[in-house]
Amino acid sequence: MNVIETAGLGKRYGRTWALKDAALVIPAGYVVALVGPNGAGKTTLLHMSVGLTTPTTGRITVLGSEPAGSPAALNQIAFVAQDAPLYKNLSVADTLHLTRNLNRSWDQQRAETRLRELGILLDRKVGKLSGGQQAQLALTVAVARRPRLLVLDEPLSSLDPLARHDFMASLMAAVAEDGLSVVLSSHVIADLERLADYLIVLSRGQVQVAGEVEGLLAGHSTLTGPAAAVDDLAERLAVVYARRAGTVAHLLVRNNGAAEPVPSGWEAHRVGLEELVLAYLREPGAAALPGPVARVAHGSGVTA
Amino acid sequence: MTAVAAPARPATRPRPVPWTRLVWVTWRQHRVALGGVAVLLGGLGLYLLIMGLKIHSGYASVMSCHPAHSAACLTLSDMFNRDYYTSAQVFSVFLLVLPVLVGVFLGAPLLARELETGTFRFAWTQGCGRLRWVIIKLALLAVAVTAASYAFSLLWSWYFQVFFTEGLDGPLAQQYFDLRGVDFAAWALLAFALGAIAGVLIRRTVPAMAASIAAWTGLDFAVNLFLRKHYQAPLVTTSSTIWQNNWVMGQWYTGPNGAVLSQQTIRNLVTHAPESVQHSPNPNAVTAYLTAHHYRQWASYQPESRYWHFQLIEGGWLLALSLVLLAATVWLVRHKAA
Numbered sequence: 001m002n003v004i005e006t007a008g009l010g011k012r013y014g015r016t017w018a019l020k021d022a023a024l025v026i027p028a029g030y031v032v033a034l035v036g037p038n039g040a041g042k043t044t045l046l047h048m049s050v051g052l053t054t055p056t057t058g059r060i061t062v063l064g065s066e067p068a069g070s071p072a073a074l075n076q077i078a079f080v081a082q083d084a085p086l087y088k089n090l091s092v093a094d095t096l097h098l099t100r101n102l103n104r105s106w107d108q109q110r111a112e113t114r115l116r117e118l119g120i121l122l123d124r125k126v127g128k129l130s131g132g133q134q135a136q137l138a139l140t141v142a143v144a145r146r147p148r149l150l151v152l153d154e155p156l157s158s159l160d161p162l163a164r165h166d167f168m169a170s171l172m173a174a175v176a177e178d179g180l181s182v183v184l185s186s187h188v189i190a191d192l193e194r195l196a197d198y199l200i201v202l203s204r205g206q207v208q209v210a211g212e213v214e215g216l217l218a219g220h221s222t223l224t225g226p227a228a229a230v231d232d233l234a235e236r237l238a239v240v241y242a243r244r245a246g247t248v249a250h251l252l253v254r255n256n257g258a259a260e261p262v263p264s265g266w267e268a269h270r271v272g273l274e275e276l277v278l279a280y281l282r283e284p285g286a287a288a289l290p291g292p293v294a295r296v297a298h299g300s301g302v303t304a
Numbered sequence: 305m306t307a308v309a310a311p312a313r314p315a316t317r318p319r320p321v322p323w324t325r326l327v328w329v330t331w332r333q334h335r336v337a338l339g340g341v342a343v344l345l346g347g348l349g350l351y352l353l354i355m356g357l358k359i360h361s362g363y364a365s366v367m368s369c370h371p372a373h374s375a376a377c378l379t380l381s382d383m384f385n386r387d388y389y390t391s392a393q394v395f396s397v398f399l400l401v402l403p404v405l406v407g408v409f410l411g412a413p414l415l416a417r418e419l420e421t422g423t424f425r426f427a428w429t430q431g432c433g434r435l436r437w438v439i440i441k442l443a444l445l446a447v448a449v450t451a452a453s454y455a456f457s458l459l460w461s462w463y464f465q466v467f468f469t470e471g472l473d474g475p476l477a478q479q480y481f482d483l484r485g486v487d488f489a490a491w492a493l494l495a496f497a498l499g500a501i502a503g504v505l506i507r508r509t510v511p512a513m514a515a516s517i518a519a520w521t522g523l524d525f526a527v528n529l530f531l532r533k534h535y536q537a538p539l540v541t542t543s544s545t546i547w548q549n550n551w552v553m554g555q556w557y558t559g560p561n562g563a564v565l566s567q568q569t570i571r572n573l574v575t576h577a578p579e580s581v582q583h584s585p586n587p588n589a590v591t592a593y594l595t596a597h598h599y600r601q602w603a604s605y606q607p608e609s610r611y612w613h614f615q616l617i618e619g620g621w622l623l624a625l626s627l628v629l630l631a632a633t634v635w636l637v638r639h640k641a642a
Contacts, residue, residue: 050429054639071433075318081425087333088421098332101325103431104318138426145431 008058088127132163407495
């Protein structure tokens with residue numbers, strides 16, 4: 001099953017496209033990192049997945065084939081928007097009570113246990129909690145709904161490093177416990193390395209990279225060698241990005257599944273996630289999209 | 305497409321979140337505003353109750369005074385009017401702004417605050433969905449506003465009733481029409497609906513309040529000055545005695561040939577009347593003189609018996625307009641991209 005599936009998805013604000021012709025398949029069971037620079041369309045995509053924004057073109061379905069934003073879909077998706085909006089004038093206990101009354105499924109026990117572990121008192125006003133505690137409360141409330149998919153928009157951006165660490169620990173615990181799928185956006189790539197096992201890179205409103213982190217890392221390597229030989233190499237290999245430093249060049253190369261021999265005079269290294277993302281973001285023309293995307297884009301034409 | 309589609313999905317649609325739970329949500333989130341309205345209406349209501357009791361007992365003693373035309377009784381009657389009637393008139397004028405205060409105070413923040421603070425992203429992505437969420441909130445608060453306002457206007461009617469009984473004011477009098485019957489509650493409901501739709505359109509609480517107050521006030525003035533008198537075609541009469549409790553809309557004179565005369569013509573006639581008429585101690589002498597010369601005074605008016613017609617016409621279209629605005633608000637919440 002796919003937690004999010006889009007075909008030809010686009011959103012236009014005035015004359016600018018926040019997202020354009022996005023074909024995307026996110027399979028279930030992953031922690032998906034949605035990365036990209038500010039304005040790449042991350043929030044737009046996530047908002048469309050929970051029905052807060054309606055697409056200008058194309059379609060988006062969630063959890064199989066539920067239309068995004070439908071009651072059936074919302075029943076199984078928990079969303080934490082950027083800056084974790086909660087009612088500041090309510091107490092923590094009232095926030096739990098409120099969320100319970102707004103949903104079909106709710107695990108009060110679990111919410112209370114988590115808050116106790118986090119040292120968040122039930123009688124405190126939400127507005128009096130620290131930023132980190134508010135984010136934790138928003139996550140607690142989302143997880144206590146027992147969703148099948150958890151969508152988080154920039155959950156880490158406003159948190160200090162310690163709160164960021166604690167938040168990710170909580171998130172990983174929830175994933176381990178429930179086996180729920182997670183889609184989270186971030187422009188802080190380093191933090192996601194331990195967390196995410198599926199990567200989507202959005203750039204200028206387009207999906208640039210989509211795939212399992214392990215496969216993407218295995219499918220790419222960096223080559224270091226003579227700058228003069230870059231053009232020659234580019235004819236034989238899929239060079240994503242080339243950076244020249246004097247006579248030396250660093251290349252990010254996609255090896256398309258086949259383990260190709262390292263060309264003579266060049267040295268190969270394993271690539272890191274951050275390095276991979278940055279290389280693609282610097283080269284918006286390059287794309288690494290797995291097969292399923294093309295298949296779904298084709299399939300949607302048949303079903304539509 | 306993908307092989308794993310059907311088995312993982314529940315076959316049936318989830319049952320919606322029960323309304324009763326959403327009632328709690330509405331109460332919890334709006335109890336402060338509802339409390340504020342209760343304090344405002346309760347405080348003013350208490351004043352009306354105390355003054356109303358005084359007025360009623362004062363009126364009873366005026367009525368029981370005997371003989372009615374004795375100097376003592378006339379003094380008592382004057383004192384009653386001085387003590388209560390003037391203050392009741394002034395106080396009632398202030399009450400005319402009450403519907404807009406109550407309605408806008410509850411209506412404008414309802415959606416504007418969610419949109420302003422970003423909490424709509426929380427509220428609208430919960431399992432109940434935003435459609436049920438907005439319907440229950442609008443419905444409950446609209447009923448609360450209408451019921452509280454209606455109760456308040458009943459209390460005011462009782463408080464002011466003596467002065468209507470005495471014929472000091474007609475029931476169609478502009479300054480009191482809004483305060484009685486179904487009108488007060490209908491104007492309050494309209495203010496609530498205006499506040500709600502302004503909130504979703506403007507997305508900020510204070511500007512939404514300002515805009516809905518301005519819209520409400522403009523409409524209220526337009527209705528009072530221009531619209532209400534056209535609910536039914538006015539009656540026309542030459543009798544000058546039945547005007548007391550009716551709503552007189554216009555007066556004019558016709559000449560012996562039946563043509564309508566200008567004010568200037570009438571003034572000329574009066575200034576050329578004999579000295580005995582112009583300086584007569586009898587206030588009706590001028591009219592009698594004009595009548596004798598086949599000039600007739602006309603008046604168009606709405607009879608007081610049309611009071612409930614007018615109430616129901618105005619209450620009806622205000623209710624319809626409010627429901628349209630509330631439905632539009634629901635539609636906007638349902639379809640508006642956030």
